[in-house]
Amino acid sequence: MTKEDGMVKTLMKGLVVGESPRWHDGRLWFSNWGVAQEIVAVDPQGNSEVIAKGPKAAGFCIDWLDGNLLVTGDDKVLRLEDGEWVTHADVSHVAGALNEIVVDQQNIYVNDVGFRFGEEDFRPGTIVLVTPDGKARTVAEEIMFPNGMVVHGRTLIVAESWAGRLTAFDIEDDGSLTNRRVWAPVGGDGICLDDEGAIWTQDFTDDASRVLRVREGGEITDRVELDAACFACALGEGTLYMMVAEWQGIERMGEMFQRHTGRVLTYDVRGLSSPRSTAATS
DSSP: OOGGGSOOEEEEEEESEEEEEEEETTEEEEEEETTSOEEEEEOTTSOEEEEEEOSSSSOOOEEEETTEEEEEOSSEEEEEETTEEEEEEEOTTTOSSEEEEEEETTEEEEEEOSSOTTTSOOOOEEEEEEOTTSOEEEEEEEESSEEEEEEETTEEEEEETTTTEEEEEEEOTTSOEEEEEEEESOOOSBOEEOTTSOEEEEEEOSSOEEEEEEOTTSOEEEEEEESSEEEEEEEOEEEEEEEEEOOOOGGGHHHHTTSOOEEEEEEEEEEEEOGGGTOSOO
């Protein structure tokens, strides 16, 4: 599957940087980072709605627990109540630069990139578990820039962006992560899972951008070529949604977060869907 096999279409444009897309209740929900600082939902026809303001300019990602919208702050998981963000869990004792979030039944996993991106030298990050009683503890360390995460059954898979790999863990009954291993030797950012157990992930360099469909072990079954850097993707019901924007390097991120080059692109994926189409967990 390549761009020549089908057509990449624009669903929405004029965004800053779209991130953390999730398929929920028949719409694509995502974070619009930068000066927009929004959480947006858009339906397959392109009708969009601003749900809430994000808690910070960048780095906020979303998921749901018991129908409640959650978002990552710097060192807290926040919950939307009556249009306002309230603290769902304070994780400041174990994390301070939260990025992605994924919910597995009643457990919440968030990852901490380990340093202030673009402001500090690199340090490895962690994955933090928040249990239903609100307690938080670190369950994985030495993650090389943790990014998108998905849960597939009793397996959590995280994109280690700066190591160029997808890393898997077994989820134990108490939420702990064990049996760390390389799921596939490919990189990624905002990854998503399809209902056949494959992962869709981004691959972009200075002169090319694409989204890859990867099976466990590293077999690449599909490629979608793009005309701009892709930061995250999500599956709806038979449609792949891709968040793209113009990328000019880390040193110009400040400019990127002021401009409106972001778009939501779509691609027909021939009947594949997200497990979220029929289940609440990722």
